[in-house]
Amino acid sequence: MAKREIITLPDPILRKVSEPVERIDDELGTLMDDMLETMYEAPGIGLAAIQVAVPKRLLVLDVTDHEKEEPRPICMVNPEIVARGDELCAYEEGCLSIPDVRVEIERPSTVTVRYMDREGEQREVEAQGLLATAVQHELDHLDGKLIIDYMSRLKRDIIIRKFKKSARS
Numbered sequence: 585m586a587k588r589e590i591i592t593l594p595d596p597i598l599r600k601v602s603e604p605v606e607r608i609d610d611e612l613g614t615l616m617d618d619m620l621e622t623m624y625e626a627p628g629i630g631l632a633a634i635q636v637a638v639p640k641r642l643l644v645l646d647v648t649d650h651e652k653e654e655p656r657p658i659c660m661v662n663p664e665i666v667a668r669g670d671e672l673c674a675y676e677e678g679c680l681s682i683p684d685v686r687v688e689i690e691r692p693s694t695v696t697v698r699y700m701d702r703e704g705e706q707r708e709v710e711a712q713g714l715l716a717t718a719v720q721h722e723l724d725h726l727d728g729k730l731i732i733d734y735m736s737r738l739k740r741d742i743i744i745r746k747f748k749k750s751a752r753s
């Protein structure tokens with residue numbers, strides 16, 4: 585396994601729409617292992633392939649409390665939300681690609697996700713709570729969407745400017 589570099593704002597790669605995965609092979613398995621290692625080391629609870637510059641519809645998650653529980657990694661290939669609950673819940677979300685920025689975002693508190701696991705098995709889960717938030721956050725990445733898109737335009741522009749400036753220096 586190898587840690588990969590996490591792409592950060594304002595890298596335009598983050599705005600790319602990721603392509604569906606066509607087959608699960610050794611290369612993809614290595615990518616999933618690398619993504620998990622990168623996520624655990626960051627540390628984070630979710631990572632999309634585009635965040636390590638691979639524009640494929642693939643994400644990894646683990647919302648367990650790393651200090652108290654055994655890790656429970658989840659790999660989702662070609663995930664899609666097939667149902668959303670009516671109730672909304674707000675979370676302050678952070679993003680490994682936008683360090684030190686937190687945005688309160690309201691999203692459905694339950695979602696049903698259909699995906700392929702790393703063995704190529706078709707699965708469906710009803711995600712709730714933190715997992716529901718994390719899945720929706722990572723799915724946004726696959727469509728080039730970021731947490732700053734939920735802010736007002738003014739606030740978003742300030743953050744983008746700040747990141748552009750520090751990327752230059």
Ligand SMILES: [Zn+2]
Nearest residue numbers: 678679680681
């Ligand atoms: Zn993110």
